[in-house]
Amino acid sequence: MNEIFEPKIVAFVCTYCTYAGADLAGTSRLKYAPNVRIVRLPCTGRISPMFILKALQKGADGVLISGCHPGDCHFTHGNYHARRRWMVFRALLEFTGIPSERVKYSWISAAEGGKFADLMNSITEDIRKLGPFDQYNALIKETEAPATF
Amino acid sequence: MTRILQSDKLDNCVARWREAGLTVIGPVKNESSSSYAAVEKAAEFDFSLIMPDRSIKELFFPQTEPMLHYTIKKQRIDTSDFTPPPEKRIIFGARPCDASGLAIDDPLFGWDYKDNFWFQRRDTTVIVTIACTKADDFCMCTSLKLAPDSTKGSDVLLRPLQNNKGWQVEELTDRGRDAFNEIADLLQDGSGPAAPTAVVAEKFNLDACVAWLQNPENFESTFWREISMRCIGCASCTFLCPTCHCFDFQDEGDTYSGIRRKNWDSCSFALFTMHTSGHNPRATQSARWRQRIMHKFNYFPGKFNVNSCSGCGRCSRQCPVDMGITETLQAISTLPS
Amino acid sequence: MTIQETYKARVKKLLASGTVKMVIGYKPGTTADRRRPHFIRTPEEADQLVLDSACITNLSGYLLSEGLLSDEKAVAIFLKPDGIRSINILAAEAQLNSEQILILGFDSNDNQVTALEGEKVEEFTTLIESIKEQAPEALKNPLLEQIEGMTPKERFAFWQGEFSRCIKCYACRQACPMCYCRRCIVDCNQPQWVNTSSHTLGNFEWNIVRAFHLSGRCVGCGNCDRACPVNIPLRLINAKMAQEVLGAFDHFSGMSHTQEPVLASFKKDDSETFIL
Ligand code: SF4
Ligand code: SF4
Numbered sequence: 229m230n231e232i233f234e235p236k237i238v239a240f241v242c243t244y245c246t247y248a249g250a251d252l253a254g255t256s257r258l259k260y261a262p263n264v265r266i267v268r269l270p271c272t273g274r275i276s277p278m279f280i281l282k283a284l285q286k287g288a289d290g291v292l293i294s295g296c297h298p299g300d301c302h303f304t305h306g307n308y309h310a311r312r313r314w315m316v317f318r319a320l321l322e323f324t325g326i327p328s329e330r331v332k333y334s335w336i337s338a339a340e341g342g343k344f345a346d347l348m349n350s351i352t353e354d355i356r357k358l359g360p361f362d363q364y365n366a367l368i369k370e371t372e373a374p375a376t377f
Numbered sequence: 378m379t380r381i382l383q384s385d386k387l388d389n390c391v392a393r394w395r396e397a398g399l400t401v402i403g404p405v406k407n408e409s410s411s412s413y414a415a416v417e418k419a420a421e422f423d424f425s426l427i428m429p430d431r432s433i434k435e436l437f438f439p440q441t442e443p444m445l446h447y448t449i450k451k452q453r454i455d456t457s458d459f460t461p462p463p464e465k466r467i468i469f470g471a472r473p474c475d476a477s478g479l480a481i482d483d484p485l486f487g488w489d490y491k492d493n494f495w496f497q498r499r500d501t502t503v504i505v506t507i508a509c510t511k512a513d514d515f516c517m518c519t520s521l522k523l524a525p526d527s528t529k530g531s532d533v534l535l536r537p538l539q540n541n542k543g544w545q546v547e548e549l550t551d552r553g554r555d556a557f558n559e560i561a562d563l564l565q566d567g568s569g570p571a572a573p574t575a576v577v578a579e580k581f582n583l584d585a586c587v588a589w590l591q592n593p594e595n596f597e598s599t600f601w602r603e604i605s606m607r608c609i610g611c612a613s614c615t616f617l618c619p620t621c622h623c624f625d626f627q628d629e630g631d632t633y634s635g636i637r638r639k640n641w642d643s644c645s646f647a648l649f650t651m652h653t654s655g656h657n658p659r660a661t662q663s664a665r666w667r668q669r670i671m672h673k674f675n676y677f678p679g680k681f682n683v684n685s686c687s688g689c690g691r692c693s694r695q696c697p698v699d700m701g702i703t704e705t706l707q708a709i710s711t712l713p714s
Numbered sequence: 715m716t717i718q719e720t721y722k723a724r725v726k727k728l729l730a731s732g733t734v735k736m737v738i739g740y741k742p743g744t745t746a747d748r749r750r751p752h753f754i755r756t757p758e759e760a761d762q763l764v765l766d767s768a769c770i771t772n773l774s775g776y777l778l779s780e781g782l783l784s785d786e787k788a789v790a791i792f793l794k795p796d797g798i799r800s801i802n803i804l805a806a807e808a809q810l811n812s813e814q815i816l817i818l819g820f821d822s823n824d825n826q827v828t829a830l831e832g833e834k835v836e837e838f839t840t841l842i843e844s845i846k847e848q849a850p851e852a853l854k855n856p857l858l859e860q861i862e863g864m865t866p867k868e869r870f871a872f873w874q875g876e877f878s879r880c881i882k883c884y885a886c887r888q889a890c891p892m893c894y895c896r897r898c899i900v901d902c903n904q905p906q907w908v909n910t911s912s913h914t915l916g917n918f919e920w921n922i923v924r925a926f927h928l929s930g931r932c933v934g935c936g937n938c939d940r941a942c943p944v945n946i947p948l949r950l951i952n953a954k955m956a957q958e959v960l961g962a963f964d965h966f967s968g969m970s971h972t973q974e975p976v977l978a979s980f981k982k983d984d985s986e987t988f989i990l
């Protein structure tokens with residue numbers, strides 16, 4: 229394979245911090261990898277693990293979930309709840325063989341445009357190195373194939 | 378003239394059928410569960426099972442089957458059909474209750490509309506049944522007027538020899554004869570004594586049950602609530618049953634393209650009859666259990682003249698709370714009709 | 715008197731005196747090693763009661779049967795320690811009022827049944843605390859450790875093999891006392907998060923969702939595992955998640971009827987080493 233692999237990455241972000249951070253990266257004209265599709269949500273507390281499964285189901289090679297730093301949540305503790313859920317969900321994914329390298333979590337504030345751009349770049353590079361999520365893709369393929377027997 | 382197939386020749390038969398382009402399928406057990414699965418060698422078969430955990434139905438009516446692919450564009454909708462695979466198969470070592478189950482479902486799938494997904498598989502599959510010499514506490518074919526050596530639904534019936542070294546071959550259909558002509562030189566003439574078939578005690582009086590079920594007054598009987606109180610509403614009975622055949626259509630995809638699939642569904646689920654409005658005509662688990670019994674022993678025979686149960690006993694054997702057709706019909710047989 | 719007979723006498727008394735309207739216990743099943751749930755409403759029905767080491771099903775889910783507790787009358791139920799813990803969770807999650815439940819506690823070890831002292835769920839707190847002490851050891855499982863030792867690829871392949879057999883009968887869900895949602899997430903289709911079809915992908919998603927929703931809630935009764943008709947080792951995932959919440963949040967499910975659900979609470983200093 230000569231072509232370089234362009235990973236598909238989905239980022240679920242909260243509107244108050246990380247989305248604003250992404251906005252800042254844009255208005256500051258910071259360049260970052262175009263592989264990331266951003267989905268904006270009101271709060272990290274709204275980012276259900278179902279979203280991660282859906283992204284994988286639709287063929288994402290990586291997922292990022294990001295919101296306000298602890299203490300900064302617009303709704304005071306949405307991100308604290310989210311943090312617990314991620315901790316558990318992450319362990320579950322890891323145990324079933326969905327590597328934690330493919331599902332990442334971060335805190336990015338509205339002021340951290342630079343961190344946002346850097347993270348997009350490093351995540352894209354990391355997942356590019358991992359390559360496509362072949363095992364999951366094989367399951368997706370199977371759903372499109374005729375029944376065997 | 379009866380012929381005999383010796384166990385030590387079976388591997389050659391498997392190879393021969395495979396060369397002839399048949400997929401060879403039979404009872405297979407791995408550490409945790411058993412089913413009818415494709416094999417390459419005769420050694421993979423496990424004939425010691427009373428029957429595989431999973432019934433033969435999934436080979437003809439898979440748990441999920443893609444039917445068509447759709448794309449929706451501005452002014453048009455395009456679809457392309459999936460067709461069932463054309464491959465030819467031989468199922469070696471089916472149980473009589475499993476084979477009968479297929480025959481029971483044939484009229485259902487061919488009634489007002491001929492279900493090609495079912496019939497194409499039926500037409501390209503040879504079913505070689507082995508008569509049972511063992512049964513367990515849950516087997517109840519005899520209560521359904523079948524037997525451990527029923528020929529219903531089979532193309533060939535094999536009777537195990539007393540010395541356990543092979544089977545007497547009884548060809549029942551042209552399809553079966555063709556498959557065995559393929560291996561004619563591996564068969565032997567003669568007929569060693571066959572092992573006695575399993576003794577399966579009759580567990581209930583079917584006619585009495587049917588009469589009770591047909592009496593409209595019993596539809597609202599408190600019996601239904603009592604007997605199904607411990608039902609937890611899972612679908613293991615219906616999904617393991619060789620004759621349960623309900624399915625659901627699911628569109629998987631999005632507004633623009635996707636695949637329509639036919640998936641197993643079960644009358645045990647509350648969702649099965651749930652209306653969009655939220656109203657559920659079968660609001661309680663007892664109504665759902667009643668439906669399963671009524672469908673099998675009243676409505677289905679009313680339409681197709683055959684009970685929708687072959688007595689395999691899987692529904693009772695695998696029930697997490699030890700319910701099943703047997704217990705219910707046993708209880709009904711003791712009720713005044 | 716054997717424990718079974720002692721309990722039988724007690725059950726008859728409870729019903730005859732009107733202390734409870736129903737006792738949920740066990741009766742003989744189809745074969746010698748099977749027991750059936752038994753709903754006892756009259757002293758005579760108690761004659762069939764069985765209590766021995768074959769009584770393994772956690773019966774607590776039946777308490778949520780529609781209408782059973784709505785008249786606020788007491789119900790007695792035979793429970794092992796795991797079942798008692800599930801009463802705590804159901805109470806903590808506002809699914810029932812533990813005041814209404816009279817516990818007939820028992821435990822079995824080496825085919826030997828012993829009675830547990832107490833009637834109200836609070837009276838078992840010391841017992842549950844000692845179970846928590848032993849949990850790190852008790853949750854250990856050689857196969858679990860073997861899976862943890864695998865590479866992610868191998869782990870994925872292992873579960874792919876297991877989940878490919880799933881037929882989506884939802885017996886695991888229906889058998890679990892903690893799976894009481896009127897409408898399970900897999901039964902919702904607006905939007906439909908996971909595939910309802912039983913292809914391997916759909917099965918994988920279903921099993922992840924089930925395990926996640928039971929993280930920190932599962933009491934390890936094994937109902938799901940025993941119910942699965944294709945013998946998927948669900949106990950491994952459950953145990954793994956129990957280890958996780960115990961290690962990360964010192965949370966052991968079903969400690970008390972006022973315990974905060976682990977995923978509906980937080981501490982400001984929860985670990986976050988994995989967050990970038
Ligand atoms: S209803 Fe039960 S016994 Fe009858 S065929 Fe189905 S699974 Fe077998
Ligand atoms: S998940 Fe399984 S082991 Fe855990 S509480 Fe539910 S049924 Fe019991």
Ligand code: SF4
Binds near residue numbers: 881883941942944946
């Ligand atoms: S009980 Fe087993 S087969 Fe049924 S849905 Fe659960 S995991 Fe799948």
